[in-house]
Amino acid sequence: MPRILIIDDNAAVAMALEVLLELQHLHSVSASTPEQGLALLASSRFDLVIQDMNFSADTTSGVEGEQLFAQIRQAHPDLPVILLTAWTHLDAAVNLVKAGAADYLAKPWDDARLLTTVNNLLELAETRNELARRQHHEQRARQQLAERYELGTMVLHDPASLRVVQMACQVARSDLPVLVTGPNGAGKEGIASIVHANSAQRRGPLITLNCGALPGELIEAELFGAEAGAYTGASKAREGKFEAADGGTLFLDEIGNLPLAGQMKLLRVLETGRFTRLGSNRERQVHVRVVSATNADLPAMIADGRFREDLYYRLNTVELALPPLAERPADILPLARHFLDQAHQLGEDAISALRHYPWPGNVRELRNVIARACLLASAPLISAADLALPRSTAPAPVHNGEEPDQRRIEQALHNAGGVISQAASELGLSRQALYRRMDRFGIPRP
Template identity: 35%
Template sequence: MSQTIKLLLVDDEDDYRRSCGKFMERLGHTVRSSASGAEAMTFLDREDFDVAVFDIDMPGMNGLELMQRVQEEAFDVEVVFLTGKGTIEACVQAMQMGACDFLTKPCSLVDLEHRVQLASQRGKLKKENQQLKAIVTRNRPAPKLVGNSVAMKDLSRMISKVAPTRKPVLIEGESGTGKEVVARSVQQQSDLSDRPFVTINCAALPQQLVESELFGHQKGSFTGATADKPGLFEVADGGTLFIDEVGELPPELQPKLLRVLEDGSLRRIGCHRERKVKVRLIAATNRDLTEEVKAGRFREDLFYRINVLTLNLPPLRERKGDIELLLQHFLPRGWSLDDETLETMVHYHWPGNVRQLINVIERATILADQQVITMDDLPRELVHANDSLSSMRLPPEFSESSHLNGESVAIDHCENGTSIDAEQDPALGDSNLKVDDLVKAHVLKVLEQLGGNKAKTARHLGIHRRKLYRLLERFEQNLPSEEVL
């Protein structure tokens, strides 16, 4: 299928150039014509072209020299050469320098247009290939946005409204709340869903790299720039760019971002040529950008540019209704949680939000013995948060000094069932108990005070649950508990 092409025609033969230009324009192409290599360079400097046709024999800068300049300046253009008879060698040289085709004069304009079309398709394929590579390496499949709390339902409604507009979207929310998932949902529900979705996290990159990642660089523009590299705006051209942690964007780059948002133009580092891109921007922040503006760290004009449509993602602790659904979603098939663990997870405050919840599940599935996650498999911070009983004391007969946290001291002092002399340890009052009696009384008392909950009791006693079960069995059979301890 023929396409409209932006074409640069460079030939010193006025008649040929004019008739060729008219022919191409009649077919709907946009044409710039120039009679010399030097003039062609000024066009290339100012504008983007899909294809350039260079005559090889020109006074001043000839076609080959022009090709060399195109290579040096890394212009993104497909070049077709025109040659008179006897200059095939020069054409071979041009092809080796990166030209994509050549034609021998005289050639029909129809033929030339056909070759220009092929060159344009080749350029598009090259670009698509570049974008696909970037997408394949950067993208995971779009995750599903899980949640049926009121907040998430409102958010889903908002997403379906803002997605088709192509306007910039700003997503606000704490770290780990799912801002990238929301960005993917916006892209998936837009008409750009089959176009590139490219992401960058400004906080994850050293500041010097952010500019080169976003806007690209030219070979040799700084130490380590060993090749020309397109920036992510170019990679995302025609699609969506997601800038995570936009509040971290260095102040000196903010005008550059504003510029590309205003008119789609950008310059690679070290390159004076302006390029044009068409990209939908989705930005995310876990900072309050209005505060950043007030503090002078974020440009106000940029803030208004990106804050056209705002989506707010509440922290997980404010939508506890989503937790059970998220657990179901992230638990491997066939796995479950016991009641206490589920309750603990639902009531936990999740400072790291959904990301933390996923990590907790992953850790627990590694630690759990069977496919049931219990309190023993949860990290300390969740267990402690659940433990409202840390201040609990031993029953009075065990005195102040032998409260739960200090119990092992009392027991250690009474090895091998020797009786405790109350006078030696007045804290124990007139009890004259053996270790076994002490252990049994203590364990049973804690169990009773914790409503018979064995998991909580084991945790509170600082022993594994299996050890508690063995102790209880032994108490029932009136066997000494020491072996278990």
């Protein structure tokens, strides 16, 4: 149950507040002096403070209250504080709210407004605590992965990416082929690097071939090598990627772009470990772990006759599906800070812009945006304007009558920092409707 500390030297006021809160099933403790209040804060946990601004009958300056608030803020910077006073000074109220006060109410207070403020602050505090617990759990999960496996420079904080990396580490020890799926720019090559770094072939080379970057007539020579004179321009013998990767890992990026003729020969190598160079009759034997990646719908390509079904099942012994960056919101800011140079930092408006942008280009787009901002920013503190994010690609809000799915609800809650009212507004729902949908999807509610 949340605990609220009331600091007021007027016993009648303190009792009235205790009764009001008790009717809402909220537990409160009272202190009659600033010193007693500070001592209680030092010895016990509280979720909210309601404090008076005047502790002397002969003054209305509020100096004692300001000093108490400053001491609370210094010792407990994240603890929400509601200020009460019988003498409303607008300038003092503005200054104290700027200094971090949650609200500033005049006596006699309005019960409904006070309770609304209390409930909202407690809800926000609980959400922040839950986010902190989750972040601690995610950080510990990453530390445990890093203690057992080699993660290289891969930046991962979101549970969605942690799950993929954990699975990649688990399957790395086997020789089974791995297929990494996900949109362009999501970080599939990083997953392939993790598989290699934790495999039995980690002391061997990691060779990469982008199957979409070469014309079809050169793919076979790139994969298997060629003898001198095997094709126009082949003035000397050359080894292919399979030979270069012998004893290590071959990463075939954009495998969906491999021509059918190349697919058939690739299948044979995967089955036997044997191949021949173009222009040669001599078979060669290699031991290579194959990791492939694609952003294409391979089952649909199979149905269209553009991809071999037998090759698909050979490559897809284990599939690692990497979600787009928009579905890994906890990765956005750590990645952005990872891409920053040492001379720059992110301003608050830039952080907000990064969180709310949908990132259609995924991690690659984020890296390019940060690099451009570092190059063009006129000050060390990067602003939202320096990021120059397009507005036209921002996701449209969900309106009443349009059913938001679990992912959109979780994204809205993340964007709103867990504040139910803000998330409901973004989704175009009432608070009650959002709660009902959260319960339906099993999303924890404050």
